[in-house]
Amino acid sequence: GAGVSQTPSNKVTEKGKYVELRCDPISGHTALYWYRQSLGQGPEFLIYFQGTGAADDSGLPNDRFFAVRPEGSVSTLKIQRTERGDSAVYLCASSLTGTRSETQYFGPGTRLLVL
Amino acid sequence: AQSVTQLDSQVPVFEEAPVELRCNYSSSVSVYLFWYVQYPNQGLQLLLKYLSGSTLVKGINGFEAEFNKSQTSFHLRKPSVHISDTAEYFCAVILNQAGTALIFGKGTTLSVSS
Numbered sequence: 001g002a003g004v005s006q007t008p009s010n011k012v013t014e015k016g017k018y019v020e021l022r023c024d025p026i027s028g029h030t031a032l033y034w035y036r037q038s039l040g041q042g043p044e045f046l047i048y049f050q051g052t053g054a055a056d057d058s059g060l061p062n063d064r065f066f067a068v069r070p071e072g073s074v075s076t077l078k079i080q081r082t083e084r085g086d087s088a089v090y091l092c093a094s095s096l097t098g099t100r101s102e103t104q105y106f107g108p109g110t111r112l113l114v115l
Numbered sequence: 116a117q118s119v120t121q122l123d124s125q126v127p128v129f130e131e132a133p134v135e136l137r138c139n140y141s142s143s144v145s146v147y148l149f150w151y152v153q154y155p156n157q158g159l160q161l162l163l164k165y166l167s168g169s170t171l172v173k174g175i176n177g178f179e180a181e182f183n184k185s186q187t188s189f190h191l192r193k194p195s196v197h198i199s200d201t202a203e204y205f206c207a208v209i210l211n212q213a214g215t216a217l218i219f220g221k222g223t224t225l226s227v228s229s
Binding site: 003035044100101 | 119147158159161207215216218220222
């Protein structure tokens with residue numbers, strides 16, 4: 001079946017604008033994760049959904065970042081008042097039930113550039 | 116604080132040579148350990164993972180890794196690399212008594228040349 005998909009693949013915006021990044025997980029996966037990968041760094045955790053609810057949002061850097069998963073499948077990461085420091089690759093991953101031993105399957109990422 | 120250290124940012128090797136990519140972690144609780152590979156313009160793909168049991172773990176594409184609890188290491192090895200192994204490799208952990216998020220190292224770029 002299809003893997004994790006993310007749209008858009010690239011997004012260029014201006015400082016202060018609002019952006020939405022979309023993630024479509026593997027069908028049937030209840031767990032969904034967002035990570036952010038800055039240049040030269042490994043991915044860093046942002047938020048974890050179990051079904052429709054955010055089970056762990058401890059990685060969100062500030063209140064400009066928000067994510068939703070209203071029907072328990074597709075998720076949208078929303079960034080308000082973007083700053084140049086938000087430029088990074090935003091990765092989405094899903095796993096079957098969210099058990100720690102499970103493999104997390106990653107999408108190709110959305111490359112965000114804030115000018 | 117828990118962390119993952121990948122000791123080499125870049126590893127250049129010749130085709131058919133052996134390679135070892137080093138990873139150390141620090142944690143006060145037990146962990147699950149993972150190696151992911153990222154090919155250019157692609158998403159992260161799991162190479163292998165250690166959950167429990169045998170400390171030598173075999174993964175895809177001929178890679179293997181050994182968990183060493185006393186040295187808190189999980190080094191990745193391949194006895195003979197190919198040009199196609201050129202990629203970014205990430206070591207990651209999940210803490211068994213905390214959340215389910217992966218904690219990643221900064222990555223190692225493996226460059227294989229002929």
